[in-house]
Amino acid sequence: MSEVSSQKPVAQAQTESETAASRRAKRPLSDYRPLIADYFRAAGAVIWKDLSAERRSKELISAMLVFSLLVVLIFNFALELDRQARENVVSGVLWVTFIFAGTIGLNRSLAMEKDRGSLDGLLLAPVDRSALYFGKAVGNLIFMGLVEAIILPLLSVLFNLPLSHPLLLLVVLLGTVGYAAVGTLLASIAVHSRARDVMLPIMLFPVAIPVLVASVKASAAILAAAGWDEIGLWINLLIGYDVIFVAIAFMVFDYVVEE
Amino acid sequence: MIETRSLTKNFGLQRVLRGVDLEVAPGEFVALVGPNGAGKTTLLRILATLSRPSFGQARIAGFRLPAAADEARRRLGVVSHHPLLYGDLTAEENLLFYARMYGIRQRAERINTVLKQVGLAARRRDLVRTFSRGMQQRLAIARAVLHEPEVMLFDEPYTGLDQDASAMLDGVLRDVAARGRTVLMTTHDLARGLALADRMVILSRGVIAYSARRGEIDPATFGQTYAAVVN
Numbered sequence: 001m002s003e004v005s006s007q008k009p010v011a012q013a014q015t016e017s018e019t020a021a022s023r024r025a026k027r028p029l030s031d032y033r034p035l036i037a038d039y040f041r042a043a044g045a046v047i048w049k050d051l052s053a054e055r056r057s058k059e060l061i062s063a064m065l066v067f068s069l070l071v072v073l074i075f076n077f078a079l080e081l082d083r084q085a086r087e088n089v090v091s092g093v094l095w096v097t098f099i100f101a102g103t104i105g106l107n108r109s110l111a112m113e114k115d116r117g118s119l120d121g122l123l124l125a126p127v128d129r130s131a132l133y134f135g136k137a138v139g140n141l142i143f144m145g146l147v148e149a150i151i152l153p154l155l156s157v158l159f160n161l162p163l164s165h166p167l168l169l170l171v172v173l174l175g176t177v178g179y180a181a182v183g184t185l186l187a188s189i190a191v192h193s194r195a196r197d198v199m200l201p202i203m204l205f206p207v208a209i210p211v212l213v214a215s216v217k218a219s220a221a222i223l224a225a226a227g228w229d230e231i232g233l234w235i236n237l238l239i240g241y242d243v244i245f246v247a248i249a250f251m252v253f254d255y256v257v258e259e
Numbered sequence: 260m261i262e263t264r265s266l267t268k269n270f271g272l273q274r275v276l277r278g279v280d281l282e283v284a285p286g287e288f289v290a291l292v293g294p295n296g297a298g299k300t301t302l303l304r305i306l307a308t309l310s311r312p313s314f315g316q317a318r319i320a321g322f323r324l325p326a327a328a329d330e331a332r333r334r335l336g337v338v339s340h341h342p343l344l345y346g347d348l349t350a351e352e353n354l355l356f357y358a359r360m361y362g363i364r365q366r367a368e369r370i371n372t373v374l375k376q377v378g379l380a381a382r383r384r385d386l387v388r389t390f391s392r393g394m395q396q397r398l399a400i401a402r403a404v405l406h407e408p409e410v411m412l413f414d415e416p417y418t419g420l421d422q423d424a425s426a427m428l429d430g431v432l433r434d435v436a437a438r439g440r441t442v443l444m445t446t447h448d449l450a451r452g453l454a455l456a457d458r459m460v461i462l463s464r465g466v467i468a469y470s471a472r473r474g475e476i477d478p479a480t481f482g483q484t485y486a487a488v489v490n
Contacts, residue, residue, distance in 0.1 A: 038362055045359035053347040056386070117341025121402075123309055124343075125360035126332035258311055258325075 042127035046135025050109070051142065059112070060105050064147045068101040072151060076158045083160070090159045091219035095212055097151060098172075099179060099205075102144045106183040107200050109140050110191040119191070123257060133253040137184040137246075144176050161223065167231060168222045174238040175215035178245060182207055185249040188256050214238045260285045260410055260441040261306060266315035268301050275301045277465035278315065285409075288442040290452030293462035294489050299445040302462065303414045306443070307337045320409055333361070336403035336411045336440075340418035342395040343402065346388030350379055350398050353387055354405060361406040373401040377431060393424025400431050404440075411435055413444035417451065429455065449485055453478050463489045 054060055075093045079085075113119040122132050152172070156163040183204055190199040205212075218234035261283035268276040275298045283289045293299050304310040305317055308328040317324040319331035337343075344353050351370060358366040374380040377397040387395060396416060403411060413432070417425050432455055436442055446452050452459055459476060461469035469488045476484075 041362065042360055045356055048359075049345065049348065049352075049356045052352060053345050056347040116344075116346070117339065118343050118345060120307075120309055120337075120339070120341065121343030121357070122360075124307060124332060124335070124337055125357070126329050126362075127360060128329075258309070 039128055039131045042125060042131040043135040043138070046122070046132055047139050047142070050136070050139035054143065060108050060143050061146060063108065064101040064105045064143065065150060067104055068097050068147055068151045069154070071097045071100060072155055072158060086159050086161060087223050088220070090155065090161055090163075091216050091223060093159075094152075094155060094163075094172075094219060095175065095216050097155075098144065098148055098176065099208070099212060101147055101151075102140075102176070102179050102183060103201055103204065105143050105147075106140055106180070106187040106204075107190070107197060109136065109143070110184075110187040111196060114191045119257075129254040129257060130250040132257075133184060133188070133249055136188075137180050137249070140184050141176060141180040144180055145173075148172055148176065163223075165222055167235075168219060171215055171218040171222065171235065171238065174235065174242060175211055175218075178211035178215075178238060178242045179208055181242060181249055182211070182245045185245075185253060185256065188253065211238065211241050214241065260287070260320055261443055262316075262318040263302075263306075264316040266302070266305065266317055267313050268298070268305060268310070269313045275465055276305075276312075279462070279465070279467055281460065281467055283441055283443055285441055286439045287458060288436045288456045289444070289458045289460055290456035291443060291445045291460050291462055292447065292449060292452055292485065293445075297462045297489070298465045299462050300414055303337075303339075303412050303443070303445055307335060307412055308332055333406070334409045336406070336408035337414070338396075338399050338403045338411070338416050339414040340416070342387075342399035344387045344395060344398060347386065349384050349386055350374065350390070350401075351383040353398065354402060357402050357405055363406055369405060373405055376404070376434070377401045378427075391424070392419050393421065393427060396420060396424065396428060397431065400428075400435070404435065408440065410441045411443075413442065413446075415445055415447070417446065417448060425451075449481060450478075453481060461485060461488045 072093070075097075079089060081089065110119075113122065123129065125132070152163050183200075186203045186207065187200055190196045190203060193199045214234045214237040218231055218238065221231045221234065261281065263279050263281045266276055266279040266281075267274065279298075279302060281302075291299050291302070301310065305312050305324065306319060308324055308331055311325050320334040322331040322334070324331055345356070348356065351374070354370045354373065355366060358370060363369050371380070374383050377400055379394065379397055379401065382390070382394065387398065390398065416428060416432070420428060429451070432442070432444070436455070444452070444456070453473065453476065456473060458470065458472050459481070460467055469484070
């Protein structure tokens with residue numbers, strides 16, 4: 001049978017953890033600097049790894065881009081609209097394209113890690129797991145941003161509308177941050193399911209409704225040259241959504257990825 | 260160095276581990292064998308901090324899991340049948356990524372050393388997706404020893420390897436053990452386990468059913484002992 005030697009008594013183990021807890025509580029702020037540096041170094045490594053791998057494979061970007069182009073072209077040919085009608089629908093077309101393309105990217109980003117077994121490699125690293133989340137979320141944000149940078153001018157040409165307004169670009173950024181933040185978290189849950197391709201949209205779209213509604217409304221208000229009272233309301237909602245979901249994701253990611 | 264007490268793991272209503280008590284001394288090489296579904300991989304995943312136990316205790320290098328998982332991870336190297344590598348990165352880039360994740364200071368130097376150790380220095384700039392399974396497994400070992408862990412966990416490292424690659428892996432494993440690392444390896448290959456390990460442990464139906472040092476085992480009859488224990 002197994003050979004078992006003496007173990008530390010439970011009381012001693014509890015004392016150890018209490019001592020460690022009190023040590024942590026008394027640490028000066030400067031003690032946390034290396035931890036913070038480790039945190040950002042790990043998140044940066046994940047971003048670098050995702051960008052380097054994508055630079056070679058172009059697997060994510062090409063899928064997202066082809067899908068986005070098709071959606072934009074289909075909408076363009078399906079909707080024969082005058083200028084007023086175009087102004088009314090373009091923000092919806094814009095966000096439907098971004099959201100659907102983003103879902104493809106989010107799904108693949110985590111599925112590739114899981115399928116190759118490399119997700120375990122990430123989880124084995126001695127870093128706060130929220131740093132892994134942060135790295136993956138920023139990577140997804142960059143991929144979505146690249147696709148948006150190509151689609152936005154194209155949409156502007158096809159719908160003959162100016163879509164380079166700074167406030168519109170701010171809304172695109174805030175909406176994408178919120179979607180990538182919550183999408184990365186939910187994709188890391190969906191990736192464990194066999195039906196992950198279906199599971200992610202089912203979980204993500206209801207949760208992302210506030211960011212989608214706020215983004216569409218803010219974009220529409222900007223294109224209609226509405227006042228700050230109207231635009232600011234939706235932008236504030238987007239900022240609030242981003243802050244809340246980034247905070248939630250940082251807190252729960254560790255539990256989400258562990259069996 | 261590795262210690263579990265009454266370690267239990269449930270997946271829903273199914274109890275996979277039923278109170279595993281195991282201790283692996285510093286520098287010891289233990290081969291964990293058992294039939295499919297015995298709980299070998301589950302046990303290794305708990306020790307690797309990838310899964311939480313339902314009950315019981317586990318310690319790696321004195322650090323209790325999951326409370327001190329970060330400290331335990333710093334001391335752990337894990338090799339599984341998945342190489343945990345990125346096919347679209349070169350061998351060097353893969354190691355650079357993990358070196359950053361583990362906070363290794365002199366990265367270039369350390370990467371050079373481990374690539375030479377596993378005989379892949381000449382292929383350092385090649386994409387990992389162009390590597391054979393054996394080469395990927397060698398690189399996986401380089402990745403696992405990059406941060407000079409005290410404890411190494413190998414989960415079926417011979418899966419998918421041909422004879423030459425398996426013989427090469429034998430050499431690498433002997434080298435890992437010769438450097439004084441504590442090793443726990445799961446395998447289905449009894450002969451290989453006997454050839455490499457200091458101790459054989461049989462896990463059957465979620466409990467440790469047998470444990471003996473190599474000197475106490477008759478290799479000729481170990482197959483029969485194994486069959487009697489697991490059936």
